[in-house]
Amino acid sequence: MDEAKRIVTDIKNGTIKPIYFLFGEEPYYIDAISSYIEKNVLADEEKGFNQVVLYGKDVTIDDIVANAKRYPMMADRQVVVVKEAQHLVRTIENLTSYVENPQTTTVLVMCYKYKKLDKRKKLYKAVQKAGVLFESKKLYENQVSDWIRKNLHGRGYSISHKAAILLTEYLGTDLSRINNELQKLELVLPKESEITPADIEEHIGISKDYNNFELKKAIGERNILKATRIITYFAQNPKDNPFVLTVTLLNTFFTQLLQYHGLKDHSPKSVASALRINPYFVGEFQTAARNYPMKKVSGVISALREMDMKGKGVGANVPSQADLLKELLVKII
Numbered sequence: 001m002d003e004a005k006r007i008v009t010d011i012k013n014g015t016i017k018p019i020y021f022l023f024g025e026e027p028y029y030i031d032a033i034s035s036y037i038e039k040n041v042l043a044d045e046e047k048g049f050n051q052v053v054l055y056g057k058d059v060t061i062d063d064i065v066a067n068a069k070r071y072p073m074m075a076d077r078q079v080v081v082v083k084e085a086q087h088l089v090r091t092i093e094n095l096t097s098y099v100e101n102p103q104t105t106t107v108l109v110m111c112y113k114y115k116k117l118d119k120r121k122k123l124y125k126a127v128q129k130a131g132v133l134f135e136s137k138k139l140y141e142n143q144v145s146d147w148i149r150k151n152l153h154g155r156g157y158s159i160s161h162k163a164a165i166l167l168t169e170y171l172g173t174d175l176s177r178i179n180n181e182l183q184k185l186e187l188v189l190p191k192e193s194e195i196t197p198a199d200i201e202e203h204i205g206i207s208k209d210y211n212n213f214e215l216k217k218a219i220g221e222r223n224i225l226k227a228t229r230i231i232t233y234f235a236q237n238p239k240d241n242p243f244v245l246t247v248t249l250l251n252t253f254f255t256q257l258l259q260y261h262g263l264k265d266h267s268p269k270s271v272a273s274a275l276r277i278n279p280y281f282v283g284e285f286q287t288a289a290r291n292y293p294m295k296k297v298s299g300v301i302s303a304l305r306e307m308d309m310k311g312k313g314v315g316a317n318v319p320s321q322a323d324l325l326k327e328l329l330v331k332i333i
Helices: 002-012 027-040 044-050 061-068 092-100 122-130 141-155 161-171 175-188 197-203 212-220 224-236 243-262 268-275 279-291 294-311 321-332
Strands: 019-024 051-055 078-083 106-113 132-135
Touching (some): 002 027, 002 132, 019 027, 027 078, 027 132, 027 175, 044 051, 044 078, 061 078, 061 106, 092 106, 092 122, 122 132, 141 175, 161 175, 161 197, 161 212, 175 197, 212 224, 212 243, 212 279, 243 279, 243 294, 243 321, 268 279, 294 321
Parallel strands (some): 019 106, 051 078, 078 106
């Protein structure tokens, strides 16, 4: 996030490079930087003749270079944005000769999503020298709630810890999807509001009491009554709570619990680092470890794999979601 902000700040201050090569597993920042360049480098009246958007699946490197070598019309510079540039992976090194001698009046933006640029190759070194290289790395799940808080702080909002965790549990690590949901909250909540689980339930539709986050916690505590209430709710709302997602999240939890049992150092900081979880969850693992010894955890993981196959109809007809959930809970607890 900090590096992306620095790139945007440099552009705002007039430090504009001829090449921006944006690559990596997380598309959110690639889209954010390229969108900012599209909207702000040229004045609106200059864009008609001097801004071109190309798509990697439709063009060659020669097409890109031909566009980049054009001179601007009635403007100081032109902008050429290549989206989905990852489709050019086999020929991307052919861009090196242009990057080594770029058109100074062109801003070329390469959006190379879900791929890495080989640091050993000439193109990487050439871009490093002539322009801006930005790698957008995928966040680990334990980093997402902090990202949500920082993102909202920049927009003039705050969020409770549980609400941030709830969003992460429901939306995963897809920052673009999370950002879309945060924008929905902005439309209905006044500035300087603290976003709560109740806000998320009302405006996004994630139940604050009946979700996989609460189910995982109830199972870890061996709270059979609470877990039964949650799976009953899931059975009544199958579209919003798909069985495959529940099994996947529980499998991740028990796999991490198995790792927890194998750790020599059970201090919160060490556990959070080893399991790549938010420190907020360490207490849950401590409780679950007391309720599920290592041998039991191994059995639960095997049962979860069996239930995952059964839920997909392997070897038998697919039972109802209600029956699957009941059997799942019995096998675990």
